[in-house]
Amino acid sequence: MNEALPTTLDAWLARLEAAHPVGIDLGLERVAEVARRMGLLADRLAGRVITVAGTNGKGSTVALLEALARAHGLTTATYTSPHLIRYNERLRLDGAEADDATLIAGFEAVETARLAGDPVSLTYFEVGTLGALWAISQRPPDLAILEVGLGGRLDAVNVIDPDVAVVTTVAQDHAAFLGTDLEQIGREKAGIMRPGRPAVLGSTTLPASVREVAEALGAPVYALGEAYAWDPTLPDPGLPLDNAATALQALSLAGVTLEAEACRRALSEVCLPGRMQWWGQWCLDVGHNPHAAGYLADRLRASPGCGRTLALLAMLGDKDAPGVIAALAPVVDGWVAASLTGERARSADELAEHLEEQGERVLHRAASPGQAAAWLASRLEAEDRVLVCGSFFTVGEVLQWLASHARPGQTDTDESSREVAP
Incomplete structure (x- = not known):
């Protein structure tokens, strides 16, 4: 007899927390298999996809990208982690948190796919990521903005090919999974880059390995302090200015013609809870x-x-x-x-x-x-x-x-x- 699926978001989250033997299990093989079964790899997730990796500054950059894109009239979807208070914070559709029904529908789609053949065990984060991607795919936006959870190359978010890859910063964190060698950490975070697609480097102090990965892939490099810099005539968004400049550069590379007034409005209004x-x-x-x-x-x-x-x-x-x-x-x-x-x-x-x-x-x-x-x-x-x-x-x-x-x-x-x- 098939086990009855949860009917509330809280029950689903409790189930997911207990479903996989470890909380973090880096690797794309299991996630990619379920994503393939869900049809997530067959069609474009959105008109454009920007993926953001980095040790610090990811959340700020995602919030700035969302605000700027919406100010330019684009429909958006953003996926971030972790959350502060409500799980719903992780998925935003056109600037609003996803409701419980949307999240539950995503979890149900993942459960159906992971059991459609040899059962695949997934972590809490992997199910959440695939469920969010499925929800985004049901109403493909002009721009999907995806934040890497940990690392980059082996993170569940990396099953989706971005049109623009952003690496904000590289520093030591999650040493048990990423180690303490900054050059190796940089290579892991640069794993979100794709051949021939723009790579935006959001710090002037990134390890050399980040650029080396981009160059090996033939990904055009747009580096802070070289290809772009902060324009002091723009409003201070109250978030790191390097991240604001990086968001503007990434959005431009995603095909958006930036308008000064829309940028000013977005930068004046952007808000990210829990950051200063x-x-x-x-x-x-x-x-x-x-x-x-x-x-x-x-x-x-x-x-x-x-x-x-x-x-x-x-x-x-x-x-x-x-x-x-x-x-x-x-x-x-x-x-x-x-x-x-x-x-x-x-x-x-x-x-x-x-x-x-x-x-x-x-x-x-x-x-x-x-x-x-x-x-x-x-x-x-x-x-x-x-x-x-x-x-x-x-x-x-x-x-x-x-x-x-x-x-x-x-x-x-x-x-x-x-x-x-x-």
């Missing part, structure tokens, strides 16, 4: 590696506050906590360490040990990011500011805590409750 997002005294950023932490420190240093800068830090156990702490320490006056839960969890006590080893002042240890936020909120002075960082889980939980404790009618977009982002 200010809610009153609180700055929330999902940065979780030393490269991202260095960027955060630079932004905070550029706009020093009048009071203390306190950090609420919670990180997964496989992340470089000492490196993140070292990058942020020059701009932080005191720390609250919080525990995360799950198989990759790191405790507040372990984080506090790393902080104290570097001579940092630990104000409190909390059982969760939400409890840390509550402890801090009762002790903040008017001129203090709080940096919340270390993980998507950290930022997501604190965002929910802030929303539940906001004044009636107050949101993170309330100008009266926002600090100007540094």
Whole structure:
């Protein structure tokens, strides 16, 4: 007897989390087989496809691409990961999060295909990716923007051939899967490139291997600082300017004739939760590696506050906590360490040990990011500011805590409750 399929999104997600023996299982053979059965490899997914890989800056670049494309009148689909609060955040169709029914239909299509022949075991991320691609294929947009989850060459997103490949940055992260050799990490991320199709290099400090892969494929290279640069006459989008310039270059290479007014409108309105997002005294950023932490420190240093800068830090156990702490320490006056839960969890006590080893002042240890936020909120002075960082889980939980404790009618977009982002 066939097992009844779940009927709610939460039930589907619980099923997917338990379905594969490991959470991350890099490789395209299984995913490509199911994608072939689903018909995803037979026809174009969209009018144009831009795939974005990189250690940091992927989410910002995707958000900028979406905003710019929509400002130019294009229909869009974006696939990103992970999510902050709701799984639905991962798939956006014409600027709106996919509803539960759309996601469930995608999961059902994947389940049917993976059992149509020899059963294929897929990870949570692989099913989510294939389900999102199927949903996009049901209403092919002018532009599909796909964010790589991890690496590039062996990531499930890479079953789709992009028209334009973007590599934002290369730094150490996910060392257990990608190693610590930046040249090798660069080759993995450059694995999204295709012969003869444009490759956009979004950093001036990429390892040489990224360009070497492009040149070996005969992919035309458009590098930041060489083929393009940021135009200072454009509005600052509040996201890294290198990523904004990269998005403009990639969109142009995807065949869009850029219009100055549409670009200005998109850059003025773009918003990406969890990236230098200010809610009153609180700055929330999902940065979780030393490269991202260095960027955060630079932004905070550029706009020093009048009071203390306190950090609420919670990180997964496989992340470089000492490196993140070292990058942020020059701009932080005191720390609250919080525990995360799950198989990759790191405790507040372990984080506090790393902080104290570097001579940092630990104000409190909390059982969760939400409890840390509550402890801090009762002790903040008017001129203090709080940096919340270390993980998507950290930022997501604190965002929910802030929303539940906001004044009636107050949101993170309330100008009266926002600090100007540094």
